[in-house]
Amino acid sequence: MNFIIDATVKAVKQLYQTDITPADVSLQETRKEFEGQVTIVTFPFTKVSRKSPEQTGAEIGEFLKNELKEVSAYNVIKGFLNISISDAYWIDQLYNVIAAEDFAVIKPNGKKVMVEYSSPNTNKPLHLGHVRNNLLGYWVAQILAAAGYDVVKTNLVNDRGIHICKSMLAWQKWGNGETPESTGEKGDHLVGKYYVIFDKEYKKQIEELKAAGQTEDEAKKNAPLIKEAQEMLLQWEAGNDAVIDLWQKMNSWVYEGFAKTYEKLGVAFDKYYYESNTYLLGKDIVEEGLASGVFFKKDDGSVWIDLTEDGLDQKLVLRADGTSVYITQDMGTAQLKYDDYKMDESIYVVGNEQDYHFKVLFLILEKLGKTWAKGLYHLSYGMVDLPSGKMKSREGTVVDADDLIAEMERTAKQVTEDLGKINDFSEEEKEQLYHTIGMGALKYFLLKVDPKKRLLFDPNESVDFLGHTGPFIQYTHARIKSVLNRANITAIATQQTELAPEERDLIVTLTQFPDTIKQAAAAHNPGAIANYVYEVAKAYNKFYHEHSILQAEDDLVKQFRLQLSAAAAKVIGKGMNLLGIEVPERM
Numbered sequence: 146m147n148f149i150i151d152a153t154v155k156a157v158k159q160l161y162q163t164d165i166t167p168a169d170v171s172l173q174e175t176r177k178e179f180e181g182q183v184t185i186v187t188f189p190f191t192k193v194s195r196k197s198p199e200q201t202g203a204e205i206g207e208f209l210k211n212e213l214k215e216v217s218a219y220n221v222i223k224g225f226l227n228i229s230i231s232d233a234y235w236i237d238q239l240y241n242v243i244a245a246e247d248f249a250v251i252k253p254n255g256k257k258v259m260v261e262y263s264s265p266n267t268n269k270p271l272h273l274g275h276v277r278n279n280l281l282g283y284w285v286a287q288i289l290a291a292a293g294y295d296v297v298k299t300n301l302v303n304d305r306g307i308h309i310c311k312s313m314l315a316w317q318k319w320g321n322g323e324t325p326e327s328t329g330e331k332g333d334h335l336v337g338k339y340y341v342i343f344d345k346e347y348k349k350q351i352e353e354l355k356a357a358g359q360t361e362d363e364a365k366k367n368a369p370l371i372k373e374a375q376e377m378l379l380q381w382e383a384g385n386d387a388v389i390d391l392w393q394k395m396n397s398w399v400y401e402g403f404a405k406t407y408e409k410l411g412v413a414f415d416k417y418y419y420e421s422n423t424y425l426l427g428k429d430i431v432e433e434g435l436a437s438g439v440f441f442k443k444d445d446g447s448v449w450i451d452l453t454e455d456g457l458d459q460k461l462v463l464r465a466d467g468t469s470v471y472i473t474q475d476m477g478t479a480q481l482k483y484d485d486y487k488m489d490e491s492i493y494v495v496g497n498e499q500d501y502h503f504k505v506l507f508l509i510l511e512k513l514g515k516t517w518a519k520g521l522y523h524l525s526y527g528m529v530d531l532p533s534g535k536m537k538s539r540e541g542t543v544v545d546a547d548d549l550i551a552e553m554e555r556t557a558k559q560v561t562e563d564l565g566k567i568n569d570f571s572e573e574e575k576e577q578l579y580h581t582i583g584m585g586a587l588k589y590f591l592l593k594v595d596p597k598k599r600l601l602f603d604p605n606e607s608v609d610f611l612g613h614t615g616p617f618i619q620y621t622h623a624r625i626k627s628v629l630n631r632a633n634i635t636a637i638a639t640q641q642t643e644l645a646p647e648e649r650d651l652i653v654t655l656t657q658f659p660d661t662i663k664q665a666a667a668a669h670n671p672g673a674i675a676n677y678v679y680e681v682a683k684a685y686n687k688f689y690h691e692h693s694i695l696q697a698e699d700d701l702v703k704q705f706r707l708q709l710s711a712a713a714a715k716v717i718g719k720g721m722n723l724l725g726i727e728v729p730e731r732m
Contacts, residue, residue, distance in 0.1 A: 146172055146183065148213065148215070149172065149183055149185070149209070149213075149216075149228060150167045150170045150172065151167065152208075152209050152212055152213055153170045153185060153205060153209070154166070154167060154169075154170060155212070156204075156205045156208040156209060156212070157190055157193065157205070159208070160194070160204055160205065160208060161190070161193040161194050163193040165190075165193075169189060170185065171185070171186040171189065172184065172185055172186075173186070175227050175228075179220070179222060179227050180218070180220055180227060180229060181218075181219070181220065181227030181228050181229045182228065182229065182230050182649075182653055183227075183228045183230065184225050184226065184227050184228070185202070185205065185225070185226040185228065186224060186225060186226075187201045187202040187205065187221075187224050187225065187226050188224040190205070191224075198223060198224030199221050199223065199224070202219075202221035202224065202225070202226035203221050203226075205226055206219030206220075206221060206226050206228070207219075209228065214231065214233075215230055215231050215233075215234040216228055216229070216230065216231065217229050217230065217231040217232070232642065232643055232644040232649065233642070235644060235649055235652045235653065235656075236642075236644070236652075238652060238655075238656045239652045239655070239708065239709060239712055240708075241656075242652075242655050242656065242658075242712040242715065242716065243708055243711060243712045243715070248658075248659070249291075249658045249659045249662060249716075249719060251291065251292050251293040251659065251662060251663065252293055253293050253294075253295065254292075254293040254294060255295075256293075256294050256295065256489045256490070257294070257295040257296075257297065257486060257487065257488040257489055257490075258286075258289050258294045258295070258296050258297070258488055258489065258490045258491075258492065259296075259297045259298075259299055259482060259486055259488045259490070259491045259492065260282050260283075260285055260286040260289070260296060260297070260298055260299070260492045260494065261282070261299045261300070261301055261482075261491070261492065261493050261494065262278055262279060262281065262282020262283065262286075262298075262299075262300065262494035263275065263278060263279050263282065263300045263407075263412070263414070264278070264300065264301050264302070264303060264495070265300075265302060265303065265403060266303045266304075266308060266309070267302065267303065267304045267309055267336070267395075267396050267399045267400075268308050268309050268311065268312040268336060268337065268340045268399075269312075269333070269336070269337035269340050269545075270331070270333040270334050270337050270402065270406070270545040270546065270547065271333070271403065271406050271545065271546040271547075272543040272544060272545045272546060273529050273531070273543060273544045273545075273546065273549055273602070274496065274528065274529060274543070275546060276410065276529070276546050276549060276587070276591065277526060277529050277591050278494055278495075278496070278526070279407070279410055279412045280410065280412070280588055280591050280592055280671075280725070281494050281524065281526055281591075281592070281596055281671065282298070282412070282494040282524075283298065283410075283411070283412035283413070283725065284588075284592060284671045284723065284724055284725055285492065285494070285524065285669050285670075285671060286298045287723055287725070288662065288665050288666050288671060288674060288723055289666050289669075291662050291666070291723055292662050292663055292665075292666035292667075294666070297415050297416060297486055297488065298413065298414045298415045298416070299414060299415065299416045299417070299418060299482070300414045300416075300417050300418070301417075301418045301419075301420065301423070301478065302417060302418070302419050302420065303420050304396055304419050304420055304421050305381070305419075305420050305421040305424060306378070306420070307374055307375065307378050308340070309392070309396075310374045310375075310377040310378045310381065311339075311340055311343040311344075311347075311374050312336050312337070312339045312340040312343065312395065313339075313377060313388075313391050313392060313395055314343060314370070314373055314374050314377055315339035315340065315342045315343035315346070316336070316339040316391075316395065317391065319339070319342055320339060323335070324398070325398050325401070325402075331401075331402040331405065331547065332397070332398025332399050332400075332401045332402040333398070333399045333401075333402030333403055333406070334402065334545070334547070335398060335402075336395050336398055336399050336402075337545075343370065343374075346370055347368055347370045347371060350364075350368040350369060350370055351364040351365055351368055352364075354367055354368060405547075406546050406547055406550075409546075409547075409550050409584070410546070410550075410584075410725075411584070411588075411725045412725075416485075418478065418481070418482070420474070423474055423477060423478045423481065424469060424474050425469065425474075425477075426473075426474060426476075426477025426478055426480070426481060427469060427472075427473035427474050427475070427476040427477030427478075427480075428463065428467075428469065428473065428477070429477070430473075430476045430477060430480060430513065431448055431462055431463045431473060431476075433513065434448075434450070434462070434509075434513055435448065437513070437514075439509075439512050439513055440462060443465075445465040446465040446466075446467075447461060447463060447464055447465040448461070448462050448463035449461055449462060450462055450509055450512070452505065452508060452509075455508060457501075457504070457505060457508070460472065460505050460509070462476075462509070471502070472502070472505065472506055472509070475502075475506050476506065476509065476510060476513075479491070479506070479510060479515075479518075479521070480515070483515075483517045487517075488517075488520065489520050490520040490521075490522060491517075491520055491521050491522070492522045492523075492524050492669065493521070493522070493523050493524065494524045494526070495523060495524070495525065495526075496525070496526060496527075496528065497525040497526060497527055497528075497597065499523070499525075500523065500525055503521075503523035503525075504523075506521075507521045507523070522669070524596060524669050525596070525597060526596040526597065527596070527597060527598050527599030527600065528599050529591065529599075529600055529601075529602050530599065530600070530601045530602065531544060531601070531602055531603075532601065532603050549587070550583070550584070550587070552604055553583035553584065553586060553587045553604055553607075553608075554579045554580055554583040555583075556583065556586075556604045556605060556607075556608050557578075557579045557580075557582035557583035557586065557608055557616075558575075558579040558583075560582075560605075560608045560609075560610070560616075561575075561578065561579065561582060561732075564610070566732065567732070578729060578732065581619070581727045581729055582608065582615075582616050582619065582729075582732070583608070584726070584727075585615035585616060585618075585619050585721075585726040585727065585728075586604075586607040586608045586614060586615045586616050587604075587607060587615075588615060588724055588725055588726050589607070589614060589615030589618070589675055589724065589726060590602060590606075590607040590614065590615065592671040592672060592674075592675050592724050593613070593672050593675035593676060593679070594672060595670060595672050596669070596670060596672070613679055615721075615726055617679075617682060618678055618679060618682045618717060618721060618726075618728070619721070619726070619727075619728050619729060619732060620732050621682040621685055621686060621717065622682075622714055622717045622718060622721070622728040622729070623728070623729055623730060623731050623732040624689070625685065625710050625711075625713055625714040625717075626714060626730045626731065627731065628694055628695065628707070628710055629707065629710060629711060629714070631695060632694075632695055632703070632707055634704060634707045634708060634711060635704060645688075645691070645692060647684075647687050647688040647691045647692065648688060648692070648706075648709060650684055650687070650688075651681075651684040651685060651687075651688050651709060651713065652709070652712075654680055654681050654684045655681065655712055655713065655716050657677065658677070658716050658719070658720065661673055661674060661677040662674070662723070665723075671723070671724055674720055674723050674724060675724055677720060678716075678717055678720035678721055678724075681713060681716055681717055681720065682717060684713075685710070685713045685717075688709070692706065694706045694707065694710065
């Protein structure tokens with residue numbers, strides 16, 4: 146692209162005695178139905194050529210063909226000049242993909258980015274929504290790292306509050322001292338079970354109070370269980386030793402459970418922040434805002450900010466009794482994170498139901514004069530739905546992550562066994578393959594879609610070996626490895642002199658990998674990588690079906706096609722790795 150832009154600038158100068166800048170040259174990838182790889186838009190140059198777009202394109206095309214050895218031909222369609230790059234150039238590019246150690250390795254850019262994701266509550270297991278959150282957060286972080294950023298992966302754990310006390314109180318009342326060890330149950334599931342028990346018992350008490358004549362609102366406030374939970378929260382905030390000990394014990398069970406789920410998902414964190422340590426932060430910022438006139442105090446003593454001129458509303462930032470609200474804590478935590486890491490960008494991976502909250506938070510921090518607030522970004526994502534009746538959780542409401550992972554492995558096993566291609570695998574190899582395919586299907590299905598879109602996740606559709614799926618790409622990689630394992634590569638790629646269209650198309654696609662990484666990082670969208678790798682797999686399969694590799698007409702052609710296959714496997718492997726998806730050697 147760069148050398149064609151420079152040559153086009155030179156062409157306009159020489160042909161039409163006019164200086165233009167590289168920014169004046171508009172390039173795009175040539176559409177599939179036309180011959181060529183790069184298209185120059187010629188309409189802007191007609192003002193200086195004083196000729197039709199077609200004639201202008203033909204003159205510039207002829208200049209480029211004579212000026213650049215890399216240009217082998219051109220054609221003009223209306224105001225579009227389609228440039229064909231020589232086979233020799235693409236063969237050199239293929240050699241770069243294969244041999245260059247720094248292919249698709251982008252140099253550090255000196256910028257630091259924090260990605261905060263997961264943010265679970267310690268009163269229940271991770272669920273399907275958390276799966277999308279974790280996969281988005283971790284693999285956006287990995288893609289940013291591949292694009293040259295220094296990345297810090299953080300998790301803000303919601304480990305305090307009335308909902309946590311509900312699980313604690315229910316276990317205290319009805320747990321009979323059971324533990325993950327005594328029950329064999331994962332700690333997060335055990336604690337989540339008592340959160341459900343609390344809810345059921347609380348609802349019973351509400352109905353009893355309603356039957357005794359109270360309104361629903363009165364019954365919800367007066368039920369003994371909720372009053373006990375509120376009292377426990379007050380004792381926690383006062384530092385009551387017994388309550389703190391119970392809180393630490395039950396949270397430790399949950400963390401052990403989370404760790405197992407995170408390991409299965411393949412995600413990790415560099416730093417944990419805990420709400421129990423951050424919920425009092427932000428009050429100093431409120432005082433700062435009052436002093437500067439950004440905030441104002443109402444007659445009841447509550448503190449607010451007026452954002453009506455910004456198209457929003459008035460927002461409470463501190464209650465009349467001096468207690469924090471969520472935005473108070475979030476202001477303080479944002480300051481804490483910046484003080485810890487001085488990052489250029491801070492990304493919050495949070496569902497789209499919080500869009501308004503983050504719009505308000507970022508605007509408040511900007512109005513407070515926090516220079517780093519310009520670097521705050523909300524990576525908003527849509528909900529994940531399941532086809533009705535496909536899966537049910539223990540609670541009958543949301544599907545928890547562990548159940549989903551187990552379902553994916555079962556689905557992968559069923560589909561793989563139906564194909565009947567792994568009869569020579571050991572049982573251990575089979576189990577590993579089912580996990581690899583199942584997790585590949587899950588991750589690819591969730592990551593290929595633009596984060597902002599709500600999506601319907603169907604486990605069976607995600608494991609289709611012929612669709613736009615992770616297993617299709619995994620199978621393509623295994624197919625390539627099978628070909629390579631049956632032959633030895635001895636020659637270098639540059640000994641080939643002519644390319645078939647399918648070979649050229651595959652090489653062109655492979656060379657786009659570094660730019661795709663940069664685009665995915667800039668857009669905070671793993672889908673760009675997912676869809677790119679699918680295009681590589683499609684291009685390889687088209688080449689594979691059109692041309693013999695091991696039975697090629699002569700050894701040079703055979704060696705070239707083996708090199709091309711090795712390059713495709715390399716890019717597929719690297720691309721899938723950026724999505725956290727393993728690519729098996731055989732399937």
